[in-house]
Amino acid sequence: MKFRTDINGLRAIAVMAVVLFHFNPSWVPGGFAGVDVFFVISGFLMTGLIFRGLENNNFSIINFYVARANRIIPALSVVCLALLVFGWFYITPLDYKAIGKHVASSIGFLSNIIYWSESGYFDASSHSKWLLHTWSLSVEWQFYMIYPVVLVLLKKCMSLTNIKRLLVVGTVVGFIFSVYATYRWPDMSYFFFPTRAWEMMMGGLAFLYPLQNLKETSKKYLEWVGIALILASYAFISKDNLWPGYLALIPVLGAYLVILANRSGSVITNNIVMQKVGLWSYSIYLWHWPVVVFGYYFEMQYWEWIGIPISVVLGFFSYKFIESIKFPALSSISFKSIATLKPLWMVMSLGLIGSILFVNITKKINDIPNINKYNMASKTVGYCFGSPGSGLSSADYLTCQIGKKSNDPRVLLFGDSFAGQYEPTLSILGKRNNVGILSITTNSCFPTFTKSFNGPKSHMGYRQCMMNRDFVKNNYKKFKLIFISGRWDGFFRKGNNHLK
Structure with a gap:
């Protein structure tokens, strides 16, 4: 797929909102909706990869997983490792125990389930959880694991045209379920894959049903409407609203329209600032939340003015020195080839270290006699x-x-x-x-x-x-x-x- 500058700029719009919201919610009350914009982008890109492979009869689920692992795991591993080293020297044992647990769940892409079981996303205790933001990566990874398998199975019993139609129905049903579940089980709905899947599928529909032969003026207006919807969700929605209920349709539809517009020459998304921030967006997202928690943990005054630049700098270095590393694809589908995958060893090593720390600290705490x-x-x-x-x-x-x-x-x-x-x-x-x-x-x-x-x-x-x-x-x-x-x-x- 040709590099889409509009989508790269859309990433910048998403990550900037999330970062500003986390450092100071009063600046962008609905900035958390930037995650929903990310979900739409992810769904668009993944659907494109899968359907092009299905159309050419050369799609490999294993190679798809490896490509996703090479993209996501290395930068995430560095953040997890940095927290383990930093926490060893500066974090209290009880909090370090939690870091061990959360590193294992984050690198294993189960953190959304763990955080749901612990508390709500907007609870006061959230600022003591250094990897809380990885819940969204876990949701995306769960989507990556299930989505291609379902599509490959459907390909065996129906045409691609019918699969596309079925995805339209699935997106609508998923949205209705998300609205119901948000009111029925609000905390669970925020974190769980089933209530977020429709957002990624919405991005998929933007790939499957593009607008053909659209005039440049119409593209411009379509983009403007999409960006206006996204910015409106940032400004007028807040953490007091149930999420992701029907209101999530606003930023999701906005992102969908921007992708449909496909304006590579947009002054809004295709300028040097938005393009650079878009390129660094994943790493900025990974680093910004630990920086936020650092400020809360050590009670830093006016931390947002220091923490935001630090997050951007860390994101830049992470992109330049970690994300830019080209990890090799599989040479063959064999156990020996899979066993040489570096991201797999990163997951296993950090997952094991985090689990051992959690178990050992828990044991030491439990060994202390009951003070009561x-x-x-x-x-x-x-x-x-x-x-x-x-x-x-x-x-x-x-x-x-x-x-x-x-x-x-x-x-x-x-x-x-x-x-x-x-x-x-x-x-x-x-x-x-x-x-x-x-x-x-x-x-x-x-x-x-x-x-x-x-x-x-x-x-x-x-x-x-x-x-x-x-x-x-x-x-x-x-x-x-x-x-x-x-x-x-x-x-x-x-x-x-x-x-x-």
Whole structure:
């Protein structure tokens, strides 16, 4: 197929909307509909590949799968590998466990099912899932696996003309089912292949029934109407709307019309910016969401102004150095030839690594005894947390340790009762790892370097709170790790720099 600059520009329109929406939904409230535009494009291209092969009687399902794998898997593998390496050093064990699970499901193209089982796409927890965006790749891959098989089987019992007619019916039925399922099972419908298949089939109809001998003026108007529909969906639809219900027809129809118009000389899609972004669109899509989550995870201010350029740069490098690699097609349909496919080894390796990480971290977490069986941490049951005025000397609050007792503890737990609640867990971890933890946890003494604490100077614990403060302020540099916890409400109002 001749390179279609209009479709490449349409990719840019899609990815730009998705990126802007994910970084700041208020900019493009319906930007998530860019994924639906991608689905239409994918359906058009895949239908073209399959039907040309069927018409020439040389279509190979295996070669089709290999070509898709060579296109999709390498860049996705690099993103997954980067997250595994980054997460090892900077992500908490619980979150890293999730990364292992999501890498395995993403590289195995089952992530849409996993994410549906965990939560909805627009839930607050979505920003803790570094590979959430791969659900759309899983949907596409499932389409690639099923669609050619169905068409090849149909070819054995009916003509290509009748298959085309059947696809028209299937697209209409698929749309009706999607509308019903969206209202009946909204979360499932967002993620599942059956409710998205009609969008890709709609792209297929654009290939099967092109508009012939259309004048250039008519093409221009058709393109304008299509782009207007897409932009309208970006502007007037939001995450508050059920999706992909009947409203999904707006961006899908828009993309369909742009493809039908087939305007290679369009100033909208065929300019240097849209063409470059279109070429990099897949890689930009792959990288932008981890960059979004990075900003949320580390609470970066005004992250969109930094994250969007970073996403584009990463997308460019991914396209130039990974996507541009031409992985070989199969030399023959044999086990030996299939076993040499690099993308297959990427899938197997990353899937295995992700699964092992998930299982091992889960086991370690499950091995920790049930903390619920322990009483509240207190001096009477062997911990350090206590209340001022309980008869203990002031030194008892400054020298008490949990975990593996040490002459020179390098870990500090500092705070009030909100810190004291962590003593049982930290004590277990300290004993298991031979780490001594100095615990300065006194009731009502929140961690501060100022004179403030939870109570007036007349409070009987005021003196102890000040002693805690002074000790930590003078000795904090000798600790390699410090846990701070306290009742922080109101402490960060203007002028309250408690840890200054």
